[in-house]
Amino acid sequence: MKKRVFTAAQPSGNVHIGNYLGAFRQWAAVQDDYECIFGIVDMHAITVYQDPKDLSYRTREFAAILLALGIDPAKSAIMVQSAVPEHAELAWLLTCVTPIGWLQRMTQFKTKAARYEEVLDGLLQYPVLMAADILLYNASIVPVGDDQTQHLELTRDVADRFNRLYGETFVLPATKLPTVGARIMGLDDPTKKMSKSEDVGGHAVTLLDPPEVARKKIMRAQTDSHPEVDFQLSGPGVKNLLQIYQAFEGLSDDAMKAEFAGMRYGDLKKRVAECVVARLQPIQARFKEVMADEAGLHRVLDEGNARARTIAMETVRVAKERMGLFV
Secondary structure, three states: OOOEEEEEEOOOOOOEHHHHHHHHHHHHHOOOOOEEEEEEOHHHHOOOOOOHHHHHHHHHHHHHHHHHOOOOOOOOEEEEHHHOOHHHHHHHHHHOOOOHHHHHOOHHHHHHHOOOOOOOHHHHHHHHHHHHHHHOOOOOEOOOOHHHHHHHHHHHHHHHHHHHHHOOOOOOOEOOOOOOOOOOEOOOOOOOEOOOOOOOOOOOOEOOOOHHHHHHHHHOOOOOOOOEOOOOOOOHHHHHHHHHHHHHHOOOHHHHHHHHOOOEHHHHHHHHHHHHHHHHHHHHHHHHHHHHOHHHHHHHHHHHHHHHHHHHHHHHHHHHHHHOOOO
């Protein structure tokens, strides 16, 4: 029997090449080896205000992007979190066994809470909902980025606490898949990871950027004071451009050095821009096809939600039974 993988992303923000090279490309690659459930976690998105129409559109858009990137609904379930009510139900059950101190010391909560005058309870409870997302499917493997490692460790702690209180119920998930994606940094600030939530125009190349927009962003990318590529002395901006090219083309370190050593930055940017544009064009063409077939897209999501809910309902039934709740 194949091990089950669960992984998810919010539909807010713009999906960019960092998301693709760091995660989504790997999602498509593991479908033959694992039973995969890919979640669009729209309830996580509303921990901060979202325009309702925009959120609804971005949910469909994100599903279309996943299909364009090669997620096969015959092999994997693409599901929408809010369409599977067991996510919210299990989150409440887990809230009742999670000490508030565990949540208050979460790094992401403290960082985000510092940005707002008024902090909503959903932001504090975010990790419990994330734990519910994972534990609902008894996933043995949950691939996450470095910024989510603390959340996954909390999920393991919550599951372990529940199991000790009520008996063995949840699988404690592992944190990694045997695939490693590239860590792509912002074009405007290569010391910070490329982010979906960053809305500065030159920060990221999105998967849906037209060729002329993608080229312009890369040509404006931050480099350094050296006139040409030096693999020993180049700064983070140059290294980031090289990383993008290497990740898309799959070249070895030696091949990269042979190709780019001594190249002037203007020529480097042109090479990277043309590489990115060429790689994005088939994705964008497939995305347009999927979005044009609205009925087909809804069918994929309905089927994915149904497959996910079959598993989720049984998990919640068992958890409620163990807690002594009416089932």
